[in-house]
Amino acid sequence: MALLTKPELRSASLRRRDALSVDERQEKSLAIATHGAEALSRFAAGKCVAAYHPIRSEVDVALLAHMLEDAGARLALPAVIDRETIVFRAHTAAGKLVPGGFGTMAPGEEAEIVDPDILLMPLSVFDRQGNRIGYGAGHYDRAIERLVAKGRKPLLIAVAFDLQEAPAVPAEAHDMPLDGVITETGLAWFGDRPEGL
Numbered sequence: 001m002a003l004l005t006k007p008e009l010r011s012a013s014l015r016r017r018d019a020l021s022v023d024e025r026q027e028k029s030l031a032i033a034t035h036g037a038e039a040l041s042r043f044a045a046g047k048c049v050a051a052y053h054p055i056r057s058e059v060d061v062a063l064l065a066h067m068l069e070d071a072g073a074r075l076a077l078p079a080v081i082d083r084e085t086i087v088f089r090a091h092t093a094a095g096k097l098v099p100g101g102f103g104t105m106a107p108g109e110e111a112e113i114v115d116p117d118i119l120l121m122p123l124s125v126f127d128r129q130g131n132r133i134g135y136g137a138g139h140y141d142r143a144i145e146r147l148v149a150k151g152r153k154p155l156l157i158a159v160a161f162d163l164q165e166a167p168a169v170p171a172e173a174h175d176m177p178l179d180g181v182i183t184e185t186g187l188a189w190f191g192d193r194p195e196g197l
Helices: 007-017 022-044 062-070 138-149
Strands: 049-052 073-081 084-091 098-101 104-106 118-121 155-159 180-183 187-190
Touching: 007 180, 007 187, 022 062, 022 118, 022 155, 022 180, 049 062, 073 104, 073 138, 084 138, 118 138, 138 187
Parallel strands: 049 073, 049 118, 073 098, 118 155, 155 180
Antiparallel strands: 073 084, 098 104, 180 187
16 A cells, blocks of 8 residues: 555645534643643743644644743744744733734734744644654744754654544655654653653
């Protein structure tokens, strides 16, 4: 049986995710927030955590972000500044948001641009080897490359529903693997658990 291509895997996964009811997404997002906060709160204290504003049928990470902020994390959200680039802008749970590109909301241009220590990342597909498929624009890939070029290696944690898992995702040499994934059934680490967690 031939392996599915990235576009085929993305399309199938997004159809499954889109089929969840609003109530199912809310229930699963609450479970994800609970698991994520349990696993990350102490580690995230004093660190910058980049969350995201959900679009379409993505996991809503607002509650998880608020819980991590309550535990002492500094928050950030991505903002699209041109068709190729996202930056991460400082944010607080009570902060005002403006349209941030591609249907997202983000802090305004007056917000400080920051380099996150932890990236909570949306995606379309993941596998248990830490490979992921985004939405095809490459924004997170380029953002991670810029952080690594500056000597930063953020912890890369996908936030997804279990139904977004695939048996295998095609990976290329330049792809940066995930460190872990939070789903409604818990947080799973790929490879060694990061020190301090």
